[in-house]
Amino acid sequence: MTTAPANQPLLEIRNLRIEFPTRRGILVAVDDISLHIDPGEILGVVGESGAGKSLTGAAVIGLLEPPGRIADGQIILEGGRIDNLPYEEMRKIRGRRIGAIFQDPLTSLNPLYSVSRQLVETIQTHLPLSERQARARALELLQEVGIPGAEERIDHYPHQFSGGMRQRVVIALALCAEPRLIIADEPTTALDVSIQAQIISLLKRLCKDHQTAVMLVTHDMGVIAEAADRVAVMYSGRIAEVGPVQDVVRRAKHPYTHGLMGSIPHIGHAVAKLTQIEGSMPRLQEIPPGCPFNPRCPEADGRCRAERPELQWIENTEVACHRFDAPEARSQAGD
Amino acid sequence: MTEAAQVPTEAAGADLLLRAHDLKRYFDVSPPFLNRVIERLPRAIVKAVDGVSFDIGRGETFSLVGESGCGKSTVARLVVGLYQPTAGGITFDGIDVAGQTAAEARQNVQSRMQMIFQDPYASLNPRWRVANIVAEPIRARGLLPSNREVKARVGELLTQVGLSPADSEKYPHEFSGGQRQRISIARALAGSPDFLVCDEPTSALDVSVQAQILNLMKELQRQYHLTYLFISHDLAVVYHVSTTVGVMYLGRLVEWAPTQTLFNQPRHPYTRMLLDAIPDLEMTGRQRIPVAGEVPSPINPPSGCPFHPRCPHADDRCRAEMPTAHATGDSHVACHAVDDGRLS
Numbered sequence: 259m260t261t262a263p264a265n266q267p268l269l270e271i272r273n274l275r276i277e278f279p280t281r282r283g284i285l286v287a288v289d290d291i292s293l294h295i296d297p298g299e300i301l302g303v304v305g306e307s308g309a310g311k312s313l314t315g316a317a318v319i320g321l322l323e324p325p326g327r328i329a330d331g332q333i334i335l336e337g338g339r340i341d342n343l344p345y346e347e348m349r350k351i352r353g354r355r356i357g358a359i360f361q362d363p364l365t366s367l368n369p370l371y372s373v374s375r376q377l378v379e380t381i382q383t384h385l386p387l388s389e390r391q392a393r394a395r396a397l398e399l400l401q402e403v404g405i406p407g408a409e410e411r412i413d414h415y416p417h418q419f420s421g422g423m424r425q426r427v428v429i430a431l432a433l434c435a436e437p438r439l440i441i442a443d444e445p446t447t448a449l450d451v452s453i454q455a456q457i458i459s460l461l462k463r464l465c466k467d468h469q470t471a472v473m474l475v476t477h478d479m480g481v482i483a484e485a486a487d488r489v490a491v492m493y494s495g496r497i498a499e500v501g502p503v504q505d506v507v508r509r510a511k512h513p514y515t516h517g518l519m520g521s522i523p524h525i526g527h528a529v530a531k532l533t534q535i536e537g538s539m540p541r542l543q544e545i546p547p548g549c550p551f552n553p554r555c556p557e558a559d560g561r562c563r564a565e566r567p568e569l570q571w572i573e574n575t576e577v578a579c580h581r582f583d584a585p586e587a588r589s590q591a592g593d
Numbered sequence: 594m595t596e597a598a599q600v601p602t603e604a605a606g607a608d609l610l611l612r613a614h615d616l617k618r619y620f621d622v623s624p625p626f627l628n629r630v631i632e633r634l635p636r637a638i639v640k641a642v643d644g645v646s647f648d649i650g651r652g653e654t655f656s657l658v659g660e661s662g663c664g665k666s667t668v669a670r671l672v673v674g675l676y677q678p679t680a681g682g683i684t685f686d687g688i689d690v691a692g693q694t695a696a697e698a699r700q701n702v703q704s705r706m707q708m709i710f711q712d713p714y715a716s717l718n719p720r721w722r723v724a725n726i727v728a729e730p731i732r733a734r735g736l737l738p739s740n741r742e743v744k745a746r747v748g749e750l751l752t753q754v755g756l757s758p759a760d761s762e763k764y765p766h767e768f769s770g771g772q773r774q775r776i777s778i779a780r781a782l783a784g785s786p787d788f789l790v791c792d793e794p795t796s797a798l799d800v801s802v803q804a805q806i807l808n809l810m811k812e813l814q815r816q817y818h819l820t821y822l823f824i825s826h827d828l829a830v831v832y833h834v835s836t837t838v839g840v841m842y843l844g845r846l847v848e849w850a851p852t853q854t855l856f857n858q859p860r861h862p863y864t865r866m867l868l869d870a871i872p873d874l875e876m877t878g879r880q881r882i883p884v885a886g887e888v889p890s891p892i893n894p895p896s897g898c899p900f901h902p903r904c905p906h907a908d909d910r911c912r913a914e915m916p917t918a919h920a921t922g923d924s925h926v927a928c929h930a931v932d933d934g935r936l937s
């Protein structure tokens with residue numbers, strides 16, 4: 259395995275396009291997106307339901323389900339392309355170099371096997387360890403993710419754990435081979451805020467201690483604000499805005515991000531009415547030409563309805579919005 | 594103080610619409626009789642709701658918050674009559690609707706109460722057109738004489754919730770999640786209720802859609818002077834919609850107070866813990882204080898104060914004796930540390 263030189267991102271997604279061929283034509287679910295994640299960095303990916311967040315994550319770990327397919331673009335992990343690898347090779351990367359955590363811990367755990375057995379098997383698949391060594395490593399992992407009384411609980415079955423504990427077991431499974439990258443798709447959505455806080459601080463600690471990079475997919479802005487270093491806002495299969503979390507959360511530039519932030523209620527700010535983005539995100543077969551957000555956008559003009567905006571640098575963030583094209587519009591960028 | 598002291602009194606004036614008094618609902622989740630005998634398993638009773646009292650004033654929004662499994666939905670179901678209470682009482686507009694002889698009274702007020710559920714898809718019949726879904730409560734109670742009037746009313750209701758009369762010909766699957774929740778709201782409003790029980794009405798929706806629904810619910814409340822029992826695990830949403838907030842833990846209300854008081858001066862250690870655990874957009878990068886431990890099993894609740902195993906302020910009394918709720922300022926709190934002045 260090659261280690262990435264310091265200036266090279268751990269993961270790079272270049273012009274990714276994901277399609278679903280249907281009888282009535284091709285649906286484009288992810289349309290020409292480019293992203294990168296550095297070692298030890300948490301990249302948040304947010305957006306409404308159907309924006310293409312999970313598909314992007316699935317493409318990276320090679321788990322796109324047919325008929326979905328990568329129609330264009332490249333996925334590069336530590337300098338090498340992984341989007342065109344044969345199934346067997348991708349399977350080895352999955353687990354070894356890329357770990358996955360999904361929303362529902364029960365789907366990632368086998369209810370019939372004890373936690374120790376699942377951990378030991380996964381460890382032995384990826385690392386040349388004896389049964390005893392693997393078990394010792396499994397115990398270490400359970401301790402690391404904060405399972406109290408790990409020695410006693412290691413031989414328990416998933417149903418004997420609570421929801422938050424199970425999610426920690428899933429994280430332990432994802433960490434078995436010390437992957438460089440973790441794809442976490444809604445890892446805290448099924449959990450209570452109190453448990454959510456525990457899982458998030460665990461993820462942050464792991465990133466820091468092991469320089470693991472995380473792609474954190476969620477629709478929860480609060481989780482992003484707290485955990486992510488940078489955030490990508492997706493809308494209709496495209497990236498509307500991507501940048502440091504502080505900039506995106508506090509000084510949203512794209513009209514969609516702006517509306518999104520205003521629609522979230524805040525404790526301590528009593529308002530009679532929340533900001534409302536009228537309408538809803540279009541279905542895949544109804545994405546309008548030009549900027550996909552234009553029918554809902556208070557700032558849209560003729561150009562927005564005709565021409566697709568590309569990402570451009572505005573201060574610290576990249577924004578895909580025509581508002582920032584013209585010099586006179588650019589002067590309003592700070593509002 | 595006695596149990597009766599648990600009933601909050603601020604809202605108890607002329608404006609009282611709903612009162613729950615010492616409500617209890619237990620579920621028997623024991624293994625089948627034979628297994629119990631052979632494997633010597635004990636009987637298992639879940640005390641899903643165990644002595645909850647609250648008042649809701651007309652035109653107010655009373656919210657229940659708390660972690661998964663604390664009994665919020667069970668309270669909602671008790672209030673609308675989907676469950677019979679194991680003990681305790683509910684009065685609606687002064688009428689007893691939960692007692693042994695209350696079946697008839699329940700019938701009479703039923704049309705004035707409606708419920709909105711979390712999953713707008715599961716609660717809409719997929720084979721019915723929207724017109725029939727929304728008209729169902731009108732037809733069931735024979736509220737309008739002719740089909741023409743029903744149709745006009747359905748069109749009016751759909752318009753009120755931000756859809757169009759033309760949508761009445763469509764089926765639920767043709768709508769997005771937010772639109773489906775609008776349909777549920779239109780149906781709930783069809784019988785002109787004055788009281789709506791909303792169990793996580795926006796939890797399955799995107800935040801932008803949630804904002805639309807919350808704005809709609811507030812607007813309808815203002816227009817029709819509706820009263821809401823609102824359930825959510827999202828404290829920011831609760832902050833936004835509520836007049837009064839009740840915090841539940843293991844089947845009990847541990848604290849209730851006017852919204853601003855509860856959020857500005859949380860008193861119960863559990864309320865403080867919940868507020869500390871909220872991810873905060875304003876404070877990017879802040880380290881949340883992770884809550885220790887998890888909700889214990891409602892089958893074997895801890896002795897004394899049910900929160901004591903997770904509580905940083907627990908002492909011997911907390912481990913032995915169940916605290917009852919007392920008024921401090923305009924809050925009601927069930928905590929020994931607050932009672933003893935160890936916590937202000």
Ligand SMILES: Nc1ncnc2c1ncn2[C@@H]1O[C@H](COP(=O)(O)OP(=O)(O)OP(=O)(O)O)[C@@H](O)[C@H]1O
Pocket residue numbers: 278285287305306307308309310311312313314324325326477542
């Ligand atoms: N098998 C499929 N056939 C057709 N379209 C599909 C298929 N799978 C996914 N899609 C579409 O691709 C789009 C993106 O889906 P994706 O699961 O990535 O959304 P998401 O952003 O993760 O949303 P959520 O927040 O709901 O998880 C959606 O519009 C979805 O309907």
Ligand SMILES: Nc1ncnc2c1ncn2[C@@H]1O[C@H](COP(=O)(O)OP(=O)(O)OP(=O)(O)O)[C@@H](O)[C@H]1O
Pocket residue numbers: 620621622639640641659660661662663664665666667668826891
């Ligand atoms: N019909 C039932 N039979 C047995 N147990 C039940 C039943 N309904 C609820 N319970 C139990 O009662 C407790 C309270 O459940 P309830 O659904 O009221 O919680 P909740 O606060 O609404 O949780 P959530 O936030 O997950 O919706 C839980 O332990 C639950 O398992």
Ligand code: SF4
Pocket residue numbers: 512513514549550551552553555556557558559562567578579580581
């Ligand atoms: S490009 Fe136009 S329509 Fe799209 S967000 Fe910007 S202003 Fe609005």
Ligand SMILES: [Mg+2]
Pocket residue numbers: 311312313
């Ligand atoms: Mg998804």
Ligand SMILES: [Mg+2]
Pocket residue numbers: 665666667792
């Ligand atoms: Mg519930």
